[in-house]
Amino acid sequence: MKGTTRRRRAAALTAGVATAVLVITACSGGDDRDDPGPSTPSPAASSTPDPSASAGPTDTPTGSTDDDGSASAPPFPANTEPDTSEPSAGAALTVTDVRVGRHDGFDRVVFELGGTGTPGWRVEYVPEAVEDGSGNVVDLDGDGTLQVMISGSGYPTDTGVAEYAGPNPLRVAETDEVEEVLLGSVFEGSTQAFVGTDEVSPFRVYALTDPTRVVVEVRNDDV
The missing domain is CATH 1.20.5 (Single alpha-helices involved in coiled-coils or other helix-helix interfaces)
Structure with missing residues (x-):
């Protein structure tokens, strides 16, 4: 046993x-080819585009300083549709200077303002230059008439700021698109101005600060 x-x-x-x-x-597994090893998922492609890859134009362009005292704006998309922006509450501004300059691919019109608050605007092409209040039609050089209404405006007696007293209308021979600029009067809280253009060309509008400015740029598509 x-x-x-x-x-x-x-x-x-x-x-x-x-x-x-x-x-x-x-x-031991015998054959390594049968072992997938640790799973490390690769990052999935994002469906949200990187905003920095297609940044559009900003309201505060950066760049060199031009002869007219405003910053040099980058190339920009534009169209011929009305462009509008609202003023800050209680804004009381007076146009103190108007400048026109030629730049690569566009002409620039600068309306400098003094007073308080932030301006608004409505800029659009109109059939003819008609003065607010009187209804008078004003002769303006150019085949296009761009009306600029700067809201948040006040009379010099209200803002305490002396208004623009330079050439009016203002003409610059070296420009491509802008023929002349005519600064009108203040009516119901808006300063009216007209920009005579060579044709109905795309444009854009933005504001700058220190000093306060409303900038209108008319694109030249012939370059």
Whole structure:
């Protein structure tokens, strides 16, 4: 009986060793190509475009300073649709200077203002230059008439700021699109001005500060 027991124990031990060898072999994997390894998901492509990749024009362009004292704006998209912006509450501003300049691809008109608050505007092409209040039609050089209404305006007696007293209308021979600029009067809280253009060309409008300015740029598509 003891011999039989020893044979059974030896057989059991042999079977156990064989089982352990099989387990170790199985854990080793044998072939690395069957093991995908740790899963490291690659970052998914974002469906939201990077805003810096297609940044449009800003309201405060950066760049060199031009002869007219305003910043040089980058190339810009534009159209011929009306452009509007609201003034700040209680704005009381007077146009103190008007400047016109030629730049690469566009002409710039700058209306400098003094007083308090932030100006608004409505700029659009109109069939003819008609003065607010009187209804008189004004002769203006150019085939296009761009009306500029600067809201948040006040009379010099109200703002305490002396109004523009330079050439009016203002003409600059070197410009491509802007023929002349005529500054009108203040009526019902807005200063009216007209920009005579060579044709009905795309334009854009934005404001600058220190000093306060409303800038109108008329694009020249012939360059």
